[in-house]
């Protein structure tokens with residue numbers, strides 16, 4: 001099998017590889033991917049550092065052209081890349097193709113942003129003096145991405161980094177090197193000068209740690225667990241560099257008595273279970289008022305019964321497997337914890353056997369949960385959600401906000417009054433009315449509050465906050 005190598009200073013290098021196994025079928029080897037070591041990471045950082053002066057001064061047309069070309073190729077290959085993504089991560093093919101399309105849209109958006117770089121000119125407080133405010137790239141950026149969005153999250157970090165003139169060392173999650181390799185290959189062939197984008201695939205404890213320990217990174221942008229995010233933060237303070245963190249969620253989905261039942265059930269099923277619940281924007285707390293509670297639980301249970309859990313590549317699958325055996329063990333563990341805590345397992349929660357050997361889990365729905373339970377407070381990251389019964393909107397809002405996280409929050413209601421109040425008073429970075437908590441646009445800010453996020457927002461024009469630094473220049477002509 002071809003060895004997919006790391007890209008360092010414009011050269012594909014690396015001898016030893018590990019096998020990338022599909023969670024839908026553990027006999028399906030997606031590919032062999034080189035494992036970088038700490039020295040490779042250091043070489044990659046040095047290459048990015050050497051490439052920075054020229055790239056930071058490169059013309060906007062050059063940056064535009066590379067990002068545009070990458071977008072075109074990703075879109076042209078969306079079926080093939082979608083299949084690769086579905087095979088290595090386990091989300092179903094239509095979702096995977098959707099994610100690849102999103103990656104293409106992100107590159108397209110930032111290709112355009114390269115042409116729209118702007119600053120401000122202001123009069124000084126002192127007559128005769130001019131003040132200019134400009135944005136400059138920050139330097140070498142370390143990009144550390146998770147396994148659950150193998151192409152979209154790398155895209156939404158790499159595209160703005162390059163657009164604004166930074167150079168990059170990219171460390172994808174060890175479980176999903178395939179899409180990471182493909183996107184780097186595409187950008188490399190699109191004409192990036194050597195060293196501008198470097199790929200170091202490998203273990204977090206080795207390659208990720210080498211990035212954290214480096215004094216030469218100007219910034220690290222990270223999406224992943226809260227525990228690792230904290231380590232990124234502490235090491236960044238040590239090295240005086242910028243950092244941007246997107247971490248966990250425990251997103252609430254409120255369902256009020258006046259909700260359209262069909263809308264509420266669709267939103268809850270999508271939020272809680274699609275993409276196997278493996279999204280930091282997933283909702284695992286369904287906070288439901290008394291009047292609609294029983295109808296909602298019955299309708300959601302019917303919906304869950306109708307879903308097909310099977311191989312990500314199989315036509316008709318609604319939900320693919322859990323990503324690996326470790327995550328499956330964690331999901332099953334939380335299902336046991338929920339039962340012990342006194343929640344009622346109303347549906348699912350069993351491991352499933354399918355034609356191909358994989359990590360299949362029936363979606364699990366708990367009822368009679370309270371917000372104090374561990375299943376309501378800790379991020380599970382699987383197809384497990386609980387219904388928490390509340391008496392009215394006020395209690396729903398207070399339960400929704402009673403969490404250490406604050407990424408996304410949803411409400412299903414036909415009341416303008418409650419929708420408006422919820423948008424204003426939810427302590428989350430993103431609020432969804434009559435929509436799932438997950439599934440975001442590519443051109444608007446993404447991010448959360450409290451323990452979910454740290455630093456400037458990602459995506460859209462707000463991405464400039466992290467990927468550039470502002471300069472204020474005074475001139476006496």
Ligand code: UN1
Nearest residue numbers: 246279280281438439440
């Ligand atoms: C989405 O819900 O469309 O890791 C995106 C995650 C998020 C991305 C969610 N950073 O799940």
